[in-house]
Amino acid sequence: MSETLWDVERLTEATRQSVPMAAQTRVEVVEAERGRVVLRMPLEGNGNHIGTMYAGALFALCEFPGGTLFSTTFDASRYYPIVKGVDISFRKFAGTDITVEASMSEEEAARIAAAADEHGKADYDLVMELKDTDGNVVAISTNRYQMRSHGI
Amino acid sequence: MSETLWDVERLTEATRQSVPMAAQTRVEVVEAERGRVVLRMPLEGNGNHIGTMYAGALFALCEFPGGTLFSTTFDASRYYPIVKGVDISFRKFAGTDITVEASMSEEEAARIAAAADEHGKADYDLVMELKDTDGNVVAISTNRYQMRSHGI
Numbered sequence: 001m002s003e004t005l006w007d008v009e010r011l012t013e014a015t016r017q018s019v020p021m022a023a024q025t026r027v028e029v030v031e032a033e034r035g036r037v038v039l040r041m042p043l044e045g046n047g048n049h050i051g052t053m054y055a056g057a058l059f060a061l062c063e064f065p066g067g068t069l070f071s072t073t074f075d076a077s078r079y080y081p082i083v084k085g086v087d088i089s090f091r092k093f094a095g096t097d098i099t100v101e102a103s104m105s106e107e108e109a110a111r112i113a114a115a116a117d118e119h120g121k122a123d124y125d126l127v128m129e130l131k132d133t134d135g136n137v138v139a140i141s142t143n144r145y146q147m148r149s150h151g152i
Numbered sequence: 153m154s155e156t157l158w159d160v161e162r163l164t165e166a167t168r169q170s171v172p173m174a175a176q177t178r179v180e181v182v183e184a185e186r187g188r189v190v191l192r193m194p195l196e197g198n199g200n201h202i203g204t205m206y207a208g209a210l211f212a213l214c215e216f217p218g219g220t221l222f223s224t225t226f227d228a229s230r231y232y233p234i235v236k237g238v239d240i241s242f243r244k245f246a247g248t249d250i251t252v253e254a255s256m257s258e259e260e261a262a263r264i265a266a267a268a269d270e271h272g273k274a275d276y277d278l279v280m281e282l283k284d285t286d287g288n289v290v291a292i293s294t295n296r297y298q299m300r301s302h303g304i
Contacts (some may be wrong), residue, residue, distance in 0.1 A: 018200060018201035019199070019200050019201065019206050019208075020176075020197055020198065020199065020206075021173075021176070021177075021198070021206055021208045021209060024173070024176045025173075045172055046172065046173070047171070047172065048170065048171050049170035049171065054171050054172075054173055055215050055235050055238070056171075056173045056208065056211055056212035056215055056216075057173060059208055059211040059212070059215075059238070060208035060211070063207055063208055063211075064208075082242075083207050083242060084241065084242055085239070085240055085241035085242060086207070086211070086238075086239075086240055087237070087238075087239040087240075088237055088238055088239075089236065089237035089296075090234075090235060090236060090237060144241075
């Protein structure tokens with residue numbers, strides 16, 4: 001993995017400017033490097049009628065890293081990602097701020113880019129574990145993405 | 153099916169008061185009766201960087217009806233629902249306001265209530281089709297719920 005570090009404040013700002021739900025939920029990029037990102041969402045303002053984080057907020061937290069990881073790993077002038085689907089399971093009540101880490105190996109990134117270069121598009125999955133501040137997994141998701149080449 | 157009609161403004165207000173994301177996305181209950189509800193979400197304010205409805209907003213729109221349908225169909229003094237998971241697939245770009253209809257037959261409602269009475273809980277699925285104003289299905293989801301009896 002490259003050790004290139006990304007400016008997390010700039011990534012947070014870019015996400016919030018392009019997607020109103022990111023601003024509303026106050027999701028934050030807290031770590032970012034090529035192939036690995038960590039995002040956090042505050043419980044406050046993202047709750048439900050029983051005071052835990054609402055399922056829709058947890059969904060957004062599992063989906064935002066797809067774009068962030070893409071930004072740190074691929075050349076956005078050549079490719080763009082779309083989300084095809086998400087299967088999310090809620091395991092425990094989410095009673096604190098929640099974090100999620102997403103990562104992709106150099107080998108997987110190279111495979112996806114090569115497939116997109118050859119076919120114009122390439123499918124890939126990202127598995128996300130959403131954790132509370134005690135490290136408990138409150139939700140797990142499998143996100144189905146497709147990377148596409150611009151202009152194809 | 154009973155012909156009892158529910159006050160959609162009151163249901164909308166209740167949803168928005170209990171879940172901030174419902175207020176932020178301005179989701180609206182537009183039809184509600186025992187066993188059937190219709191909800192709508194405006195595109196404006198719920199977009200992404202390419203001007204279509206953000207996946208997280210579509211997710212919220214597919215999940216909110218679970219609670220609304222529960223309210224119109226079951227006795228909230230005896231039971232409450234939790235969402236165990238959702239598998240959502242995005243089929244087309246969502247370029248307009250989006251609506252979703254959720255329904256449950258009397259037979260299914262009776263089966264769920266009887267199972268919850270006997271075992272304290274009962275699993276059930278709801279399939280949602282999210283449609284644009286031309287009637288195109290932009291997303292489809294299978295929502296996995298569990299109804300539980302209070303006090304068990």
